[in-house]
Amino acid sequence: MTMNKLLLLPVLLLLFISCKTTVVINDDTSSAELIQRAQEALDRNNYKAAIQYYQALHDRHRNSIDLVITAEYHIAHIHYKQRNYTLAREGFNDVLAYYNTPDEVLLPQHFKILSQIVLESIDEKESRSRRKDKR
Secondary structure: OOHHHHHHHHHHHHHHHHOOOOOOOOOOOOHHHHHHHHHHHHHOOOHHHHHHHHHHHHHHOOOOHHHHHHHHHHHHHHHHHOOOHHHHHHHHHHHHHOOOOHHHHHOOHHHHHHHHHHHHHHHHHHHHHHHHHHO
């Protein structure tokens, strides 16, 4: 094998692994492990797998508002990282809707603050894009 082919092989392998679309999640996987696996997938820029782990966290722990908010926030943030601002905006607004209750003070406040910050960022990016398009 030539040197170029040897260098190309790891790159192709990494691309193949990152394109995997479905992850296998055991029924007994804990919430902490789902979050950890999602973060590991994000570290590899495997957004599809990360969303699947966060969706599993969301679906399996519907009775834990903290975990539901965690999952929804991170899924929205992944959409933001992918520049899918429509889905990101919807997700962050869904997260913020949880805070429109008398029990707001019992919820993790950092997701509220971060959602508001990212929504402002989306507004700024879209505003700049519209101004740029007008030129």
